[in-house]
Amino acid sequence: MRRIAIEPRPEWQRKVEELGLSWHTGDQVYWNESACYEFSAKEIDLLEAATNELERMTLQAAQHIIDHRLYGRMGIPDNAIPLIETSWEAEPPSLYGRFDLAYDGVHPPKLLEYNADTPTSLLEAAVVQWYWLQDVFPKRDQFNSIHERLIALWKELAPSLPGEAVHFCSMDDVEDGMTVTYLEDTARQAGLATSSFPVGEIGWDGRDFVGPDNRPLGAVFKLYPWEWMVREEFSRHLQRTSTVWIEPAWKMLLSNKGLLPVLWQLFPRHPNLLEASFDGPGLMMSWVRKPLLGREGANITLHRPGKDLETGGDYGEEGFIWQDLAPLCEFDGVYPVIGSWVVGHEDGNAAAGVGIRESDMPVTTNLSRFVPHVFG
Amino acid sequence: MKKSAGVTLTVVASVGLASCGRRIDPCEPGTFNDLACQQAVSSGGYYWGGSWYPMTYSHPYPYYYDSFRGYVSRGGIVRPAPTGRYSHPSAGKQFGSSSSPSHGVERGGFGAIGSGHGTGA
Numbered sequence: 001m002r003r004i005a006i007e008p009r010p011e012w013q014r015k016v017e018e019l020g021l022s023w024h025t026g027d028q029v030y031w032n033e034s035a036c037y038e039f040s041a042k043e044i045d046l047l048e049a050a051t052n053e054l055e056r057m058t059l060q061a062a063q064h065i066i067d068h069r070l071y072g073r074m075g076i077p078d079n080a081i082p083l084i085e086t087s088w089e090a091e092p093p094s095l096y097g098r099f100d101l102a103y104d105g106v107h108p109p110k111l112l113e114y115n116a117d118t119p120t121s122l123l124e125a126a127v128v129q130w131y132w133l134q135d136v137f138p139k140r141d142q143f144n145s146i147h148e149r150l151i152a153l154w155k156e157l158a159p160s161l162p163g164e165a166v167h168f169c170s171m172d173d174v175e176d177g178m179t180v181t182y183l184e185d186t187a188r189q190a191g192l193a194t195s196s197f198p199v200g201e202i203g204w205d206g207r208d209f210v211g212p213d214n215r216p217l218g219a220v221f222k223l224y225p226w227e228w229m230v231r232e233e234f235s236r237h238l239q240r241t242s243t244v245w246i247e248p249a250w251k252m253l254l255s256n257k258g259l260l261p262v263l264w265q266l267f268p269r270h271p272n273l274l275e276a277s278f279d280g281p282g283l284m285m286s287w288v289r290k291p292l293l294g295r296e297g298a299n300i301t302l303h304r305p306g307k308d309l310e311t312g313g314d315y316g317e318e319g320f321i322w323q324d325l326a327p328l329c330e331f332d333g334v335y336p337v338i339g340s341w342v343v344g345h346e347d348g349n350a351a352a353g354v355g356i357r358e359s360d361m362p363v364t365t366n367l368s369r370f371v372p373h374v375f376g
Numbered sequence: 377m378k379k380s381a382g383v384t385l386t387v388v389a390s391v392g393l394a395s396c397g398r399r400i401d402p403c404e405p406g407t408f409n410d411l412a413c414q415q416a417v418s419s420g421g422y423y424w425g426g427s428w429y430p431m432t433y434s435h436p437y438p439y440y441y442d443s444f445r446g447y448v449s450r451g452g453i454v455r456p457a458p459t460g461r462y463s464h465p466s467a468g469k470q471f472g473s474s475s476s477p478s479h480g481v482e483r484g485g486f487g488a489i490g491s492g493h494g495t496g497a
Contacts, residue, residue: 171490195454200487205480212456213410213444214481224490234485 001039001105003331003371008033009135020182021128023174031124032369033132037336037356039375043105044143050109050272051340051351054099057270058114059345061262062088062253073278074258075292075318080230083238083249092248093157094345095183095221096122096150096352100364101272101338104329108271111263112326112337112364113290116254117247118225120175121339121370123182125355126150129372141376144353147186149343154190156344161244162218165193167211170223172198180223187221199224204234209243219244226252227293257290257321275324286325291315296366311363334358336371399424400457403433403440405447407455412462413440422462 009015016024016031024031066088071081098119101109126146133142158164168184170176184194199222201212208216226249229235253259260276267273281287289301298313336358342350357368402412402422416422417437421430448454
């Protein structure tokens with residue numbers, strides 16, 4: 001694994017905008033093609049195998065959390081429990097997730113966290129870096145079958161979606177809009193009927209959740225976290241309707257940082273895990289404290305002997321976990337994190353590709369830049 | 377098999393359109409918004425982003441509703457604008473919010489927490 005400085009394509013801004021990446025530059029560049037990461041085929045095989053292994057382990061962890069009712073430990077409110085347990089038993093459609101891995105090409109990939117409910121950076125990983133590869137390294141390869149895997153999965157799920165239709169909801173902002181519009185695209189290519197609207201436009205007519213046109217919502221893909229949904233006004237209706245939510249409620253168990261100590265308890269010293277605890281750092285010399293329900297790198301404390309780094313934010317009310325500090329490797333003064341995508345849950349065949357985000361500090365935040373990759 | 381066989385897109389470019397503020401007629405079948413269309417027909421226009429746009433609707437509201445239903449039944453994709461985009465500029469809140477139900481439908485019961493945070497993960 002190495003980081004290579006390269007020349008950006010002429011008019012790269014227009015090229016990525018044409019693919020729907022309208023937010024490529026904020027205060028600084030977000031889509032960064034002045035560099036790329038190069039992997040060997042063996043390294044890609046390792047990432048793929050680790051991702052499939054983690055997928056299998058997290059499903060076992062979900063069963064363990066339910067069996068041992070660890071909800072309180074994870075800050076999950078009581079009204080969410082029947083939603084979780086019902087959805088776990090019923091196995092409603094579940095589409096995707098993203099493991100964030102520390103990897104340096106030397107040590108085994110280590111799980112930092114699992115974005116199982118509302119992962120973003122999808123269009124960049126599935127489409128934009130793929131077109132970049134065609135332009136820049138057309139004869140080389142990329143670990144990326146996310147796009148066709150999504151379309152194939154939608155086709156598989158179609159019979160379980162009422163009316164073979166799915167409605168897409170998110171907050172009314174550009175970044176979330178990019179993700180849901182891309183996913184809507186894949187659903188349409190799979191032959192599903194679709195619509196999209198802001199999550200605040202979801203209505204309740206006394207019997208059903210309804211869309212802006214007042215028609216009942218059969219299946220909804222919501223890029224809106226379950227931990228927020230179960231704390232909002234309409235949560236009181238969630239158990240009363242037949243609306244199919246994607247991702248399903250049981251994903252609350254996996255997107256919660258409490259998953260990390262549960263995994264460590266179930267699979268101690270597993271090569272793809274870092275030690276983690278609900279109860280403090282214990283004997284860890286260097287550790288990271290993460291809010292159970294934090295997002296975008298907020299409210300993280302990174303401790304090394306004699307040196308603490310903290311990020312701001314307003315998460316942490318539900319509690320924290322402590323995780324051993326990963327050997328996050330520095331490449332040319334920046335810190336990459338591998339976002340390893342899973343599509344579906346097929347045992348041993350869920351890994352679908354990777355995207356890389358890099359930061360100037362060893363915490364990935366909403367300012368971290370997306371950098372494409374190549375292998376072979 | 378690590379490599380994508382091919383990536384084709386059909387609607388993602390609409391993200392750019394949506395984000396550059398293109399005005400959307402609430403009575404068009406593909407962007408139909410029930411309440412906003414009713415108000416637009418009765419008022420002879422609609423507010424968009426706080427500005428008034430006069431329109432000539434040559435039919436009563438049910439005509440547009442029927443057109444919308446026909447469009448949907450033929451498999452048409454509906455992509456309505458957020459209701460708040462049609463708000464009167466002096467309105468303190470968007471119509472369709474939970475405190476002002478229309479046709480017995482409450483809205484705004486999801487999204488409150490997200491309005492102060494990024495959902496990205």
